[in-house]
Amino acid sequence: MSDDEPFDSGKRNLMCPCGEYLHGETEDELIDLTQAHLKAEHPGHEYTRDQILFMAT
């Protein structure tokens, strides 16, 4: 456990501005999927965990 991950927010879904729908079975999976999507589809647009969770639902 680290201070960066105090708890699971329960967020599992994120709609990317490009229209791609991302869904993870866990918060960590959603973060990984989103970062992988950004890397593949939106080079130069990297978001932190907090930024991704802010957009996620």
Ligand SMILES: [Zn+2]
């Ligand atoms: Zn996208």
